[in-house]
Amino acid sequence: MSFDFNQKVLFKHCDPAGIVFYPRYFEMINDCVEAFFTQIGLPFEELLKTAGVPTAQISTTFQNPSRHGDALVIRLAVVRIGRSSLDLSFNAMCGTEQRFSAKSTLVYIDPNGAGQSWPETARNAFSQY
Numbered sequence: 001m002s003f004d005f006n007q008k009v010l011f012k013h014c015d016p017a018g019i020v021f022y023p024r025y026f027e028m029i030n031d032c033v034e035a036f037f038t039q040i041g042l043p044f045e046e047l048l049k050t051a052g053v054p055t056a057q058i059s060t061t062f063q064n065p066s067r068h069g070d071a072l073v074i075r076l077a078v079v080r081i082g083r084s085s086l087d088l089s090f091n092a093m094c095g096t097e098q099r100f101s102a103k104s105t106l107v108y109i110d111p112n113g114a115g116q117s118w119p120e121t122a123r124n125a126f127s128q129y
């Protein structure tokens with residue numbers, strides 16, 4: 001199973017050339033991750049009261065530019081579940097055209113910033129995707 005996140009390209013995402021400025025894609029990716037965690041019953045507003053989920057690494061390829069009004073679909077898939085880490089992939093399409101792809105690693109940390117094991121409920125949820 002994969003998770004699809006719909007993102008319309010808004011005025012605020014675009015640079016003077018009329019195309020999406022790449023940091024805005026990183027924000028879209030994070031919004032996609034936050035929506036995914038909500039979908040699996042681990043909303044960030046609850047999770048982040050007692051833990052953190054920073055991104056340890058992210059690599060991205062931008063295949064084609066996006067413009068104001070484009071309807072993007074960002075597909076998230078779970079690639080690997082570690083002890084405290086989670087590898088995700090992202091593929092953003094506008095219709096049949098690919099706009100960007102990314103791979104990231106999130107780490108579940110305790111309040112001291114040390115990696116901690118994902119709860120069993122989270123592992124079970126991740127394993128569905």
Ligand SMILES: CC(C)(COP(=O)(O)OP(=O)(O)OC[C@H]1O[C@@H](n2cnc3c(N)ncnc32)[C@H](O)[C@@H]1OP(=O)(O)O)[C@@H](O)C(=O)NCCC(=O)NCCSC(=O)c1ccc(O)cc1
Nearest residue numbers: 044053054055056057082083084085105107109113114115
């Ligand atoms: C991620 C870290 C806590 C890892 O600390 P480490 O001391 O390396 O921890 P450990 O050695 O115990 O490793 C823990 C795990 O992380 C994995 N790890 C650590 N570094 C990496 C890198 N670079 N790549 C992949 N995996 C990594 C490691 O393999 C361990 O995985 P498991 O075997 O599955 O447990 C630390 O490097 C760190 O704090 N980095 C800075 C993170 C940061 O500032 N990111 C950018 C901004 S935060 C952010 O994007 C965000 C988004 C959304 C939010 O709600 C909150 C924050």
